[in-house]
Amino acid sequence: MSPDSPLDERALRARDWAGTQLSLSAASRFAPASADASFRRYFRIEDQGASWVLMDAPPEREDCAPFIRIGQLLLDAGLNAPRVLAQDLAQGFLLLSDLGRQTYLQAFTEDNAQALMDDAIAALIRWQLASRAEVLPEYDEALLRRELSLFPDWYVARHLQRELSLAQREALRGVEDLLVASALAQPRVYVHRDYMPRNLMPATPNPGILDFQDAVYGPITYDLASLMRDAFWSWPEARIERWLALYQQQARAAGLPIAPEPEFRRAFDWMGLQRHLKVIGIFARICYRDGKPHYLADVPRFIRYVRSVAVRYPQLAPLLGLFDELGLVAAA
Missing domain, CATH: 3.30.200.20 (Phosphorylase Kinase; domain 1)
Structure with missing residues (x-):
């Protein structure tokens, strides 16, 4: 070889x-x-x-x-x-x-996006229906809070070189308490944890699923939030609304415990917000710990995500104020 x-x-x-396993030729x-x-x-x-x-x-x-x-x-x-x-x-x-050479992220076009995402939603529901307790690690309060700590520890302290005041720390902690309580109150299913277009591949059957080794047993909206509020691709809000409605309709028909609106939408939004804060911290950690700075280029997408959610819920106003004080105002 x-x-x-x-x-x-x-x-x-x-x-x-690999050559030994497959008995391959030198060519x-x-x-x-x-x-x-x-x-x-x-x-x-x-x-x-x-x-x-x-x-x-x-x-x-x-x-x-x-x-x-x-x-x-x-x-x-x-x-x-x-x-x-x-x-x-x-x-x-x-x-x-080998599932192929293209991910959803690379393959998306205006013509195929609907079909690809429809298949991703159907596959997610099958994954959730297969769930059994005590098979995967619990997505518990300790893990949720460890993830949330990445934002102040790596992005604020390391990247921004800022120290939060006592009032700012208390404001952030109050929002974290709301997000953790919402996550723990949701029905629990298998959670891929990175169910996003970069880890899905157009394939037969569709989609091929990658990067699942960190899967846990946790909140039912987590993978849906990962799919809709992607780290590397932003969808028009009208499309997200259609896909959320499709998921809810199909998941309920399949027997999954889907909450009624607006409870489901708030759980989805707040679960996504927990993930947004985590990913901002992870991208800073990857830069400074692992020497991969290019991930920071996608942080503005997550700042927009955070602000778009926080502005809709009065309970999250302290987070919006903290972002204002830190100068985290992403350009349109």
Whole structure:
């Protein structure tokens, strides 16, 4: 197997391991496929018209076991996740079926967006219907609060170089209490945690689902908020309203415990807000801890998300005031 570009020592080991698993010829192609915000990276292997994906997850940094276990849960639910064809957990290598080269994020057009999102909503409902308690880790109060702490710790303190006053800390804590209480009050289902266009692929059956290793058992609106309020793509509000109505109609018909309006909409909005604050903090952490600054370019999208939600609920006025005081006013 010959690489298309020079490979580091670990990539060479991964290439040789994959070649042994598949009994490939020297003419097979092995090239980077993608990387993500963690320490995982992916290579695509091609030989005689067939292709596979190799996940490289350094075991001192990443644990492959959740990926294997949760991937099987998705497959058991009738969804399209990569199949594990071979594994070496000691080295951190997984050989996977190849779901394709394009994500939803890359594939979206005006003509196909409706069909792709309809399929994503249907798949989400199937995932939620498969839920069972005590299978996945709980999305509990401790985890919700750890995620919320990323915003003041990494974005405010590290990126903005600002120290919140006592009044500002109390205002933020009050909003966090509201968001956590709302999340914990929701019906609980399997939660992918990054169910967004970057992790969905046009495939047969559609969609192919990626990056699910952090799945938990938690609030029913979380994955829907991830899908509608994406980190890298913003939808017109009219489309979001149509898709929210479609989800509610189909989820209720399937027997999921969907609250009536406006309770459902508030739960959705506040769950999204918890995620928005978390992601702002994560993007700052990825920049300063992991040396990947390009994620910060998408923070203005999340500032807009936060402000658009906070302005609709009087209870969230302290958060809007805090953003004003911090100068977090995203351009239109």
